[in-house]
Amino acid sequence: MHRRLNRILVTGGCGFIASNFILSLLERRSDLLIVNLDKLTYAGNRMNLQELEQKQDRKQNTGYRFIQGDIIDQILVEQLLAEHRIQAVLNFAAESHVDRSIHDSAPFIATNIQGTHTLLEAARKAGIELFLQVSTDEVYGTLGPEGLFTEETPLAPNSPYSASKASADLLVRAYHETYGMPTVITRCSNNYGPFQFPEKLIPLMITLAWEDKPLPVYGDGANVRDWIHVLDHCRGVELAMDQGRPGAIYNFGGDAERTTLQVVTAILDLLGKPHSLIRHVQDRPGHDRRYAMDFSLAARELKFAPTRSFEKGLLETIQWYEHNREWLRRVEDGSYREFMNTWYGGRQ
Numbered sequence: 001m002h003r004r005l006n007r008i009l010v011t012g013g014c015g016f017i018a019s020n021f022i023l024s025l026l027e028r029r030s031d032l033l034i035v036n037l038d039k040l041t042y043a044g045n046r047m048n049l050q051e052l053e054q055k056q057d058r059k060q061n062t063g064y065r066f067i068q069g070d071i072i073d074q075i076l077v078e079q080l081l082a083e084h085r086i087q088a089v090l091n092f093a094a095e096s097h098v099d100r101s102i103h104d105s106a107p108f109i110a111t112n113i114q115g116t117h118t119l120l121e122a123a124r125k126a127g128i129e130l131f132l133q134v135s136t137d138e139v140y141g142t143l144g145p146e147g148l149f150t151e152e153t154p155l156a157p158n159s160p161y162s163a164s165k166a167s168a169d170l171l172v173r174a175y176h177e178t179y180g181m182p183t184v185i186t187r188c189s190n191n192y193g194p195f196q197f198p199e200k201l202i203p204l205m206i207t208l209a210w211e212d213k214p215l216p217v218y219g220d221g222a223n224v225r226d227w228i229h230v231l232d233h234c235r236g237v238e239l240a241m242d243q244g245r246p247g248a249i250y251n252f253g254g255d256a257e258r259t260t261l262q263v264v265t266a267i268l269d270l271l272g273k274p275h276s277l278i279r280h281v282q283d284r285p286g287h288d289r290r291y292a293m294d295f296s297l298a299a300r301e302l303k304f305a306p307t308r309s310f311e312k313g314l315l316e317t318i319q320w321y322e323h324n325r326e327w328l329r330r331v332e333d334g335s336y337r338e339f340m341n342t343w344y345g346g347r348q
Contacts, residue, residue: 003242005088005130007033009080011071011119012093014038016196017134019048021092021234022064026052032063035084037077038093039070039111043197047327071115077122088130088241089123091116097199098138098161102285105160112164113171120175128182132241133172135187137226137251138162142288150294151187151249158286169249176247184244186237188252189293192313193230194320198331202314205264206321207328209273219283221261224290228254229313232306239302250302253293256310266311270318 012018013036022034038044046053052064065084069076071093080086093115095101095108116133123131140149141156155170157163169185176183192202208215236252244250258266261278268275298304308316321328 001243001245003088003130005241006031007035007085007087008241009035009037009084009086009089011037011089011091011115012039012044013066014040014044014046014048015092015094016043016048016200017191017230017233018090018092019045019195020193020230021090021237022049022052024231024234025238026063030063033065033084034063035065035067035080035086037067037069037071037080040068041095043096043199045195045197045331047330048195072110072118074118074122077118078125081122081126081128086126087128088132089119089128090132090134090237090241091119092134094134094165096136096161098159099199099284101159101161101164105164108160108164112161113167116168116171120171120181124175124179124181130241131172131175131181131183132237132244133169133183133185134237135169135185136162136165137187137189137253137291137293138288139166139169139187140291143290143292145290148292148294149187149251151251151297158288173247182246184240184246185249186240186252187249187293188233188236189226189228189254189291191228191230191233193317194324195327196230198328201260201263202267202317203321205267206271206318207332209268209271209277212273212277214279215264215268215277216279216281217260217264218281218287221264221278221280222259223287224257224259224292225263226253226292227256227258227263227310227313228252228306229308232308235307236298236302236304239298239304243302245301248301250298250304251293251295252298252304253295254306254308254310256306257290257292258310263314266314267318270315
């Protein structure tokens with residue numbers, strides 16, 4: 001199967017993963033219209049797509065439109081699908097930080113579940129050609145020291161965040177089974193790279209290390225994650241959009257399992273900072289021990305493979321943050337400071 005979808009609604013397009021997806025896609029494809037619907041919550045940053053907006057202001061045809069709005073707003077979503085003759089909906093929009101979901105799960109239920117339902121209903125009525133749900137390996141729960149998550153692994157989420165994403169995935173599956181909607185679900189391992197909001201592990205540790213501040217590590221730091229560079233993930237989503245079987249689920253991974261301590265010490269070594277900056281703090285409730293992805297199905301059907309080693313990708317990521325300190329400063333002037341004070345201020 002090969003689709004040629006030219007008119008796409010991307011939700012949450014000012015976020016970390018989706019903004020990288022939009023930029024990478026428009027850089028290579030001139031036949032697209034991408035409509036970006038984003039509520040602009042704390043992690044949605046229009047600066048990520050500033051270059052596209054500047055070209056738009058100069059009346060250059062960028063194939064990009066930005067609409068500020070909430071995916072829960074069904075009237076707005078239906079209007080956008082009709083007005084722009086949308087062929088595919090790619091749902092990147094999500095509340096995504098586990099710590100925040102533990103503190104207050106309500107926004108996660110609203111955006112991740114109710115928002116997905118609103119999009120599905122609007123897409124069903126419009127008869128769209130593809131609904132692609134961008135999900136996470138966290139819906140599978142936790143692994144022991146051996147084994148990998150496959151697309152057949154039962155869902156067993158352990159945080160309010162992952163439970164909300166699993167619920168959304170099941171809604172998407174149900175719309176395929178009940179209504180015959182052409183859907184694809186993608187599940188990826190931990191992303192890193194440009195434009196990631198600095199509450200997440202890698203940018204958080206980079207910014208703290210720059211200032212010689214303590215780097216808080218949950219528990220013993222032996223929790224294992226598979227890391228994928230965001231541009232490898234974006235390539236996987238594009239392949240799934242173009243070639244994914246209706247009703248299919250595809251795992252994407254980076255083949256780069258690392259413990260939290262290994263990631264943090266690698267950052268310190270690249271920055272020339274001492275390991276003594278590490279501070280072990282009380283573990284997160286329900287903290288999954290290990291994630292690891294079997295992406296052989298995506299390799300067979302989509303010809304997906306990660307292209308960046310973790311070492312190369314981590315160095316590039318550090319260099320990107322070093323070269324984009326103004327972006328980081330402007331982000332940090334917002335609700336990131338509130339996050340730091342709430343979650344890490346009392347733990348250092």
